[in-house]
Amino acid sequence: MSDLLPLLTQQLFNGLSLGAIYALIAIGYTMVYGIIGMINFAHGEIYMIGAYVGLVTLSAIGIGSGVPIPLMILAMLVVAVLVTAVYGFAVEKIAYAPLRNSPRLVPLISAIGMSIFLQNWVATGQGARDMAVPSLVTGSLEFTMGASDFTVTAPYSRIMIILVTIVMMIGLSLFIKYSRTGQASRACSQDLRMANLLGIDTSRIISITFVIGAMLAAVGGVLIALAIGKLNPFIGFIAGIKAFTAAVLGGIGSIPGAMLGGVLLGLAETFAAAFISSQYKDIVAFMLLVLILLFRPTGLLGKPEVEKV
């Protein structure tokens, strides 16, 4: 049994780092849904664009230029965040704002169209092939444990993902709870029309929501690019679906729910791959989603929809 503990620890770490990325992207889905009741299918592509901007920034600075690595990473993050903020804002203004009063299905289709457009936009600009990201953060934390001297390895790039995600989650929660804009966001997610009537500039809040979501996704994109080392214009699609699943799992519309859902999905996938079979890990993860929705249709932390008469 003591043989199992080191493997469990290793897989726990793997699951957390995977879950952290899902959580970062899931927040974007959940915030947008919470405020305007729409699933932003183009959000996965924003994550992908963040990753690409990070890579372009890195290439622009140049690996051998002597700039210290933490500074390079910071630069990648800052530039990616700024550029994707513009993308998030633009996507909202182009694809969703004009359709705000249309039936639910229309902005959804617009979102899918935007997603396809962005994928091909990047494919045309950067090429449709895989691009390699040089490893900036190498090395790992290692410790042996257990009777069989199994070495649990925690690569620094993955530790960075977990730490940065925790910091961003705390930052976001504080922002939502204490800042004026945060309070206005919460008001909008409770009742958009009422908030508008009470004088809150809902257009501005909606734009800010998209921008915040995009910024978080960009951070996730840059971190993943550094950790995994491979990019192509279609990574946003898969990541987007998983993150959307995580958001639904945790309760769509709830920010703590998105965080919880992301971590849970990451852990479920990893443990399924580790202890059942790598072949069936997606099946297990989605079965988990189905089971949870059967017993809690609004997700783990989701608020039941109250019918307003």
Next chain:
Amino acid sequence: MKLTLRITPILLAFGAMALAAGTQAETLKIGIPQPMTGPNTQYGDQIQAGALTAIDAMNEAGGIKGMQIEALLIDDGCEPKQAVPAANRVVNSGAQFAVAHACSGTTVPAVNVYEQEGIVAITPGATSPLVTDTIKPHYFFRTIGRDDQQGPFAGRYIIEQLKPQKVAILHDKQTYGSGVATQVQKTLEQGGINIAMFEGINVGDSDYSAVISKLKALGPDLVYFGGYHPELGLLLRQAREQGLAVQFMGPEGVANKDLAAIAGPAIDRLLTTLPADFTKREGNEAVLEQFKKYNRSPDGAFTMTAYAAMQILADAINAVGTDPAKVADYMHENSFDTVIGKVDYDAKGDLKQFEFAVFQWDADGNMTQIQP
């Protein structure tokens, strides 16, 4: 006035058609469906390099049967669902010959189209036995070996040279990857090697740390991966990150420069089976000159096989004309001297013999042939 208005466009259209028919130059169209987008684009690049160099050289020498060759590049994305649409585009273009597809998953559905339409097609890259075994086509050929040659070849190398105590086999669950992995598994089982794990991974995932950790706990001496380079690149890189120092081996679908870019120094000691390096074959010097002349690289698993495919088509058409049925018959009945050696076909379009070789990679991404 009204009648004139109606008749004039029709007359003009007829006139245009007649003009077009009169001025159309006779070209021999060769359809070349291959991956031009997606993660496996470089196989398309290799096929283009081989086939287009052959076409350019032939056109300069006067073409085939006096006709200039027109290459039609079509994208199949290395995706099974794009297979039939791409094949249909070849059909609709009027081409009756094709150098077709790199990926087995794409080729298997497309074979039906070429066979039904009577288009002579040669694949320089698809190695799955299913390509020719399912419908035993008359019009479809290969210039590359099959996985039930490549798999056992790799298996025999493992049994005889590496002699591992414990082997883990991973695959990407697709036609090509799981096919070649199963072949290796069968060969190793017959040779009495202990296969401790046989599992599939998902194509397109970024994070394989769960399965790497599982491998770490298992402690194999060798990991064989059946699939393409995007997945193996990540596996190698993440294995190194987690401190898993085991030797990996893979089939020709992983062996290319992009793998080195993704895996970085983790590619050190990787073994791959590939078609023998035909650029070093005696007698191919003139062909290498042609590649230099047209500014294309002769390297790559499928470049020479694509060139050979064009050589075979050219030989056959020069011998019996442009009727695909006659060309197909000719190809089944005759031997061809090509850049990949002597080519003989069996009844379903497979090569009777094909040279595979084992290559080892070093940390800088260079490979050297180690067997034979």
